[in-house]
Amino acid sequence: MGNHSNYFHLHMVSDSTGETLMTIVRAATAQYENIQPIEHVYPLIRHDKQLSRVLEEIESAPGIVLYTLVEQAYARRLERKCQDLGLPCVNVLKPVYQVFHSYLNVTETWRVGGQHVMDEEYFQRMEAMNYTMLHDDGQIAGALEEADVILVGISRTSKTPTSIYLANRGIKAANIPLIPNMRPPRQLLKARQPLVVGLMATAERIRDIRQNRILSLDAKSDNDTYVDRKSIAKEIAMSKRLCAEHGWPLIDVTRRSIEETAAEIMDLLRKHKNELKETEEY
Template identity: 60%
Template sequence: MNLKTPGESYFHLHLVSDATGETLINVGRAACAQYANVLPIEHVYPLIRSMKQLERVLNEVESNPGIVLYTLVDKEIRERLKERCRELGVPYMSVLAPVVQLFQSYLGGSPTPRVGGQHSLDANYFKRIDALNYTVMHDDGHMTDDLESADVVLLGVSRTSKTPTSIYLANRGIKTANIPLVPSVPLPPGVEKLKKPLVVGLVASPERIVEIRQNRLLGLNAADLGASYIDREAVNEEIILSRRLCARNGWPLIDVTRRSVEETAATIYALYSERRRRAIAET
């Protein structure tokens, strides 16, 4: 069965890293997203820290020529990769080199290369772990008695991407709780009196929410159990009530109908950062 869309083409994308490869994956996918009908076949090679490991990578590149992106600290390994890519006639690039060179020209001095430096067990790392633990424990309205310790509290009706957005923010080190807005169910005590956290409402169009809820019920084989859950008028009333709640409390409201989780989280992060800047300026 051929699932290829007419007009689509494929190419091999080799991502070679001496760390986890996450940086390369993100950069590669961001670049590929600019080409609507070109799809990458990703070959990810993490933790490449020896010549023996590199030779296996180079054999794969020779068998499947394509673009090679890399982040390698070891000069000998890096030079061997570049040399072999030139011999094979495949394009290659260090995704961090231009950025590091820019930093060096501005800051002066030479950088101190560290394998996987961005993943080191520093204070920021443990802050992210702490945020993830907090966010998981405060998902979907659980443990609402200590919401004042959150950085962000998300509110929204069912299927407005509260949980994935919370997890994404937690990966940025932001402790995030989320609370579902359910018809006839009051908010947990104290939510409307929160001072420290940034409270944000999430909404979407009734059509979008109904579509997602229908798919959800089908996946659970419970399509006959959710008449009001997928009734457009009932859903529209839920959204109206959530909008009124946010307006009454002066909480920012984000329409996620056409936003990815990443875009929603980026907007919330910007609101959170601006709020912190104002608080610092006022002290």
């Protein structure tokens, strides 16, 4: 990459969805403040003609090449082309394969898209996703006892995206908004099996998100308290009191990503399930 440019071409070649590559790339590029990759993603590369088009694209826009190709003939062809062009080309899973092979003394089965097989875990994720979408924002409160996790919090505390992330991990997640001057649903207060977790953020953070939300919708708020800092602070205090009264853990999401919040919730859920199991044994 030239010294005068902060942009570079980044080619991601996969015989599956390409999600693994994109996750790795985002994690890596996040460590460099002053560069911006121009991403070229080539998923589901499983035929010679597809790979030929990819090689043409790489030649026309040289840059870093990362790949996950199970078919070794395709991998060798891609690597030879990059070598001829003088470009870096990396099989991002190769170091992981080598560690597994040396430590476990097992060989690879080389299944394309093996992580996406429609097994029991897959259907569990689909069931969790369906449940979560049906129980978003307080919908169908009567089925809350079926949830693994119930997230509660005032408006704009990332309840929905966190619920969807958890569902993608096979966790049935409902979320309930806490609304000023309104009692939470009776079913929430009576729930015993699910883990209930409160989400909160600073008043400044919530105010900024709510203001941006109104602007993005090109709408005017008829209720000034929705974006009033003092009113928001009262909402936060109300949610804190509710969580304290019921012994619900409370997570401050102000400076947390969705992934970080979900990781803490999953850890809490493991402990919660262990406690339920111990109670049942007694």
